[in-house]
Amino acid sequence: MSEPLLQAVNLQCERDERILFRDLSFSVLPGTVTRVEGPNGSGKTTLLRILAGLNDAWSGDLYWCGEPRAGQRESFLRNMLYLGHRPGIKPLLTPMENLRALMAGRRPVSDEVLSRALEGTGLAGYQKVPCRNLSAGQQRRVALARLLIADEPLWLLDEVFTAIDADGVRAIEALLQQRAEEGGAVVVTTHHDLKLPGMQRIVLGGGQSDEQ
Numbered sequence: 001m002s003e004p005l006l007q008a009v010n011l012q013c014e015r016d017e018r019i020l021f022r023d024l025s026f027s028v029l030p031g032t033v034t035r036v037e038g039p040n041g042s043g044k045t046t047l048l049r050i051l052a053g054l055n056d057a058w059s060g061d062l063y064w065c066g067e068p069r070a071g072q073r074e075s076f077l078r079n080m081l082y083l084g085h086r087p088g089i090k091p092l093l094t095p096m097e098n099l100r101a102l103m104a105g106r107r108p109v110s111d112e113v114l115s116r117a118l119e120g121t122g123l124a125g126y127q128k129v130p131c132r133n134l135s136a137g138q139q140r141r142v143a144l145a146r147l148l149i150a151d152e153p154l155w156l157l158d159e160v161f162t163a164i165d166a167d168g169v170r171a172i173e174a175l176l177q178q179r180a181e182e183g184g185a186v187v188v189t190t191h192h193d194l195k196l197p198g199m200q201r202i203v204l205g206g207g208q209s210d211e212q
């Protein structure tokens with residue numbers, strides 16, 4: 001079996017004197033999609049932010065490619081893509097400008113590639129419209145265009161299906177599956193009834209983790 005990209009051992013997180021999860025252990029293997037599920041407030045976003053390195057209020061161990069993640073910050077950040085539950089785009093900027101900003105500090109990408117990614121998420125003709133004039137779903141699609149130019153093997157995606165129509169949902173599902181088939185790994189929180197072959201589930205809020 002291949003080595004996990006990410007491994008969590010006995011993770012625990014407490015918020016406002018309430019334990020969100022404890023003894024949470026799982027491995028994120030290359031070629032897999034993992035769905036984090038649970039009711040509102042069960043800690044899905046918190047867990048994803050912990051995995052992404054954006055939340056330090058936890059105990060336990062996290063490993064990146066078999067080594068403690070803390071000692072591999074640079075490699076981890078270079079190879080991980082995190083999309084938060086808000087689209088995280090700037091309303092005054094156009095989709096092109098936003099996508100360019102989302103790629104900043106990563107690698108140079110031509111306008112042609114950015115434009116094709118926006119077209120790929122259904123935003124043809126909107127590349128130069130300020131994002132404040134786009135619908136909620138279109139704004140989400142600006143952020144999702146980032147996935148079409150992502151070469152990071154690990155994707156951590158928080159509620160990316162929010163405000164997306166049925167065709168868009170199918171397109172995202174296909175994208176997640178494709179990333180896994182290419183040898184990457186995806187961890188996604190969602191209330192959407194995501195079902196993919198071999199999908200691993202992490203159930204928060206009193207449930208248990210298993211594999212479908």
Ligand SMILES: Nc1ncnc2c1ncn2[C@@H]1O[C@H](COP(=O)(O)OP(=O)(O)OP(=O)(O)O)[C@@H](O)[C@H]1O
Nearest residue numbers: 015016020038039040041042043044045046047189
């Ligand atoms: N910045 C914060 N400071 C203190 N408590 C917080 C903070 N963010 C979230 N919490 C608390 O942590 C708990 C888990 O929140 P979290 O957003 O991780 O849940 P979730 O499972 O993603 O919920 P939802 O399905 O509603 O998105 C909640 O009880 C929330 O009140």
